Amino acid sequence: MSELTLEPMVQPLVPLPPRTRYTGVAIALHWLMAVAVIGMLGVGLWMTELKNSPFKIEIYTWHKWTGLTILMLAVIRVLWRVHRPPPPLPPMPRWQELSADGSHYLLYGLLFGMPLTGWLMNSAAGFPLTWFGLFKVPALISKSRDAFEFWGETHELLSKVLIGLILVHLAAALKHHLIDRDDVLARMLPWIRPRRPK
Numbered sequence: 001m002s003e004l005t006l007e008p009m010v011q012p013l014v015p016l017p018p019r020t021r022y023t024g025v026a027i028a029l030h031w032l033m034a035v036a037v038i039g040m041l042g043v044g045l046w047m048t049e050l051k052n053s054p055f056k057i058e059i060y061t062w063h064k065w066t067g068l069t070i071l072m073l074a075v076i077r078v079l080w081r082v083h084r085p086p087p088p089l090p091p092m093p094r095w096q097e098l099s100a101d102g103s104h105y106l107l108y109g110l111l112f113g114m115p116l117t118g119w120l121m122n123s124a125a126g127f128p129l130t131w132f133g134l135f136k137v138p139a140l141i142s143k144s145r146d147a148f149e150f151w152g153e154t155h156e157l158l159s160k161v162l163i164g165l166i167l168v169h170l171a172a173a174l175k176h177h178l179i180d181r182d183d184v185l186a187r188m189l190p191w192i193r194p195r196r197p198k
Helices: 024-047 054-083 094-125 145-180
Strands: none
Touching: 024 054, 024 094, 024 145, 054 094, 094 145
């Protein structure tokens, strides 16, 4: 009588392949914030040229509300990035990796810095602040003309830096996709198929 051999009940663990894309939450936060930030920069440049009127006050109010929302989304995005680190970059020169990391840190700093300087500027002006009229937002500093001018100038400077960084970010993404032909852009665009390794 032949002996029966039993298959092992526990199969050996097989390592999962590394992720090639950001998570759906990270992608949604990225594009939601991208649209909001670019829109805010455009509106910010436009609204300063408006004549004093109820319409201008309404635009400024929505600008502040949206700025606070971007600040909250930035906090959520950082927490999610810590919880779910981004996928690894495709092979590239070391200087490009360092540039990518540096630009991302700077971008996150500006995503916090822009709303916070706007909040400080509003506090220094002594204007009341709410979030979409649902609840009051406390002032960060007391009313001060000097502080208002300082934070206003800082807010304007950071907006110019952010515009420049967005243009560099966009140019780098297109360079990777069209010239380097790697998967940097595909990591954040779900409708782009990752390229097969050569």
